[in-house]
Every structure is written in C-alpha cells, then in structure tokens.
Amino acid sequence: MDYFEPKTVSEALSLLDQHGDQAEVIAGGTDVMVDIKYSDEPGCLVNIKRIPDLNAIRESNGGVHIGPLATIHELEESDLVRERLPLLWQAAHQFASLQIRNTATIGGNICRASPSGETLAPLLVLEAQAEVTFSDGARTEPFGAFFQGPGQTSLGSRGLLTGISVPFPAAGSHAVYLKHAVRGPMDIAMVGVAVMATANGDKTALDDVRIGLGAVAPTPVRAPKTEALVSGKALDAALVKEAGASAASESSPITDQRSSGEYRGWIVDALTRRGLEQCWQALTGKEVA
Amino acid sequence: MGLEIKLTVNGNTHTAELEPSTALVDFLRDTLGYKGVKLCCNTGECGACTIIMDGKPVNSCVVLGADAAGADLVTVEGIADGDELHPVQQAFIDTGAVQCGYCTPGFIVSLKALLDRTKSPTAEDVEEAISGNICRCTGYTKIFDAVDLAAKRMS
C-alpha cells in the first residue's frame, strides 16, 4: 500500500487525481481503520491530518466555519458551537465514547455519508453548506445536494471536503437532537431526529419548523411535508400526533441488524412528536394542550 | 514500504519503522513492546487499547500508527512513579476493581486522564470518562469506588 501525508490541499488533490479509485482519504481513521482491518486495504492511503488549518472552528459571515479535521470532541468543547449551534453540539455530545470523539472528525463523519452519521441530520436542519474542492476549483453546495446515497457524495473519488459553513440559527430558535440506540451514545443510531423551530411574535404558533431524519433513508433527509404541516400553527395534541405519523411516512427505513424498518418508522413517529413538544415547551413556556 | 517515525512513549523517545497501514495498538505492542496496551475488539468499541495521546484518551486500535509521529503517548506502563503505583492503580487493588484484569489497563488510563482533567469528578463525569470502556466481570460498581478513593487520596 502506498502512503502519503500531503502538507497542502492542492498536494492532496493531485494525489487523488493521480491515484483515482485506488486512493482513500484518511482523517481520524475511526471508519477507515476498521475497513483496512476487515475489508480490503486501499491501494493508497492519503492522510490529510498533517494539512495545517483544516481544524479551525471560528465565527465567519454570520455563522460558524468548521474545518473538516475538527474532532467531534473539539466541537463539543467549543463555546461557539455550544452557544450558537446547540443542535450540532447535542449531536456531538451523543456521539460514541470520549475516546472515539477525540479521534473522529466531523469531515470524516460527513464524507462517510452513512445515513446514521450523527452530525448529518443536524447539518441539514441548520442549512449548512459544504465547501468541496477539486483540483480545478472549489464550490459550496447545500448538504441536501452533497449526500447522494449511502457512502456516496458529490466528492466522488477526487474531491476533498475543505470546510463546513453553518449559518447561525434565527435568534430565539430552539432545537433538539434525539438519538435512539440500544447502548445510548456508544451505539450507532437506529434513528436520529433533529427538530428546530422558532415561535411567532406572541408565542402562539411555531414558525420555520425544520425536521431532519437520520438512519431512515438512503441519505439523511428533511421531512418537508411535516415541516409545512406544523409551521405557522399552534401545537396541540392532535397536531403532534398527525406530525409524528407524517414524518414516519416521509421516511423510508430499511431493515438491518440494528432494527426492522417497521420499528424505525415507529421511532421516527415518537421522536418527531417528542422533538416538537420539547420545542413548543421551550419556545412558549406551555405544555402541549 | 516501511515508514520511519519518531515518537515519545511514557517519556522515552523511540524511532522505529512501521507499515503504513498498521494500527497504533499493533505498533505499540509488537514493535515497541508495550504489552500493557490490550487488544480486544479491534474496532474501537471496548476501550481495552486506550492510551493517552497528546493529553487525550483514544482507542489505539482505530488510530493509524503513522499518526503517532511526533506525538507524546502515555500507556498504563507509564503512569506509576517508580515503585509507587498511580493512585488509580492502587485504588483498583484496594477496592477490588480488578477481576480477570483484561479491561483494567484501559480503565486505568481513561480514569487517569479524567483525574488529570478534574480533581473531584462527579458520578456523571466518571460515567462519561469510561463510557467507552467495557468490563464483563466487575459490574462497574467497584470501578466507581476506585475512582472515588483515588480522587480522595489525590486531593
């Protein structure tokens, strides 16, 4: 196996161009090391961890710029993330063990493009943008376009994720990330649901409701019909029930070793209801009637 | 293709060759001889291979060996002070937190890292610190007792 430690993004990109499908990028390695041991070893490993400045977490243009090499624990430790992007913070906090969080990067989580990746549904809900770089230039695109299927992204085999920009959520918004897994944070999510909303001026209705679903479709997805169903309305028990069922119908879960598809549907329903209720309570100070 | 790296383990500088696909746990055990680093699940799930890398606990089975170039590592072999055991080690003995002992080096290293961060950890801090360490023998209660005892003795 060939091995490279490029010192710049452009050096890494030319290696990817040169080695094509044979090359595998490695960042933290928590996914790639397991693949190397238990699946096929790649023809060539491009270790991007020695590229400087790719792990910054800083305020930029009305939001937060996150470098792909920022570890999950660095996100969790960042005051900027905790205070301004609580949804992403909650996902980082519920991510595996401390040992894994110290190693795993957000870029690796994103580029793995596993539908259950903890940070993905939150990034969709936060309407974050991916900065993708190829040897002939860089562009930004919404994560909705970036994720193309399980393990498939718009990077193909020649692109690098070089940044993540997350706009600050609207002032006064509230968000929750709910993860369902057998062994709590240690386990890969069976279902992950991210809900974010604001309240209208007199706190009688929810506005701009956003719902992201993880592990229940080939990519993480938003639930646009459910969002439209509840946005602009006062939340009552009947609407909560309708929204849960609607979110479940917008998911297309598969059956695998972690759970049956049917069970996942019930969990989407339950977590969506719980997420909406928690947002309503936090935003209006009232229980759902 | 062999790769030569230089690193520090428990204060000792080593220069050694490794295959680039080697996991850090294998490099530490088989090349450098730090057998206190245990290999169990080999997939990052159990914590037996926990070491401290540049101040942070990590699972050495899912870290690329090459990433240790220039790093400062601490394994369970490096935390005693000469003949005097680290308070966490001594407390494991005194509370009976060791049964088969296979998970013990990983727990000790995770808990040493915790006590380096916080002098008097809450039960929640302890739970978080060892959430990635699995013990199939003790039922964990004695391990919690051991941290309490170690924290008390260290303060």
Ligand SMILES: Cc1cc2nc3c(=O)[nH]c(=O)nc-3n(C[C@H](O)[C@H](O)[C@H](O)COP(=O)(O)OP(=O)(O)OC[C@H]3O[C@@H](n4cnc5c(N)ncnc54)[C@H](O)[C@@H]3O)c2cc1C
């Ligand atoms: C025990 C254990 C528990 C886990 N628990 C969770 C969990 O709770 N939630 C969760 O979401 N995940 C979990 N994971 C999965 C894994 O830790 C995450 O997906 C992690 O974020 C991957 O990041 P990494 O830096 O380790 O990626 P790597 O393994 O280095 O890379 C992952 C993939 O991304 C590509 N890549 C990385 N960076 C870039 C880049 N900048 N540009 C282009 N491609 C890139 C690599 O080529 C590879 O295909 C767990 C893994 C283990 C071993």
Ligand code: FES
């Ligand atoms: S052997 Fe590394 S975590 Fe189990």
Ligand code: FES
């Ligand atoms: S003492 Fe046997 S696994 Fe922990």
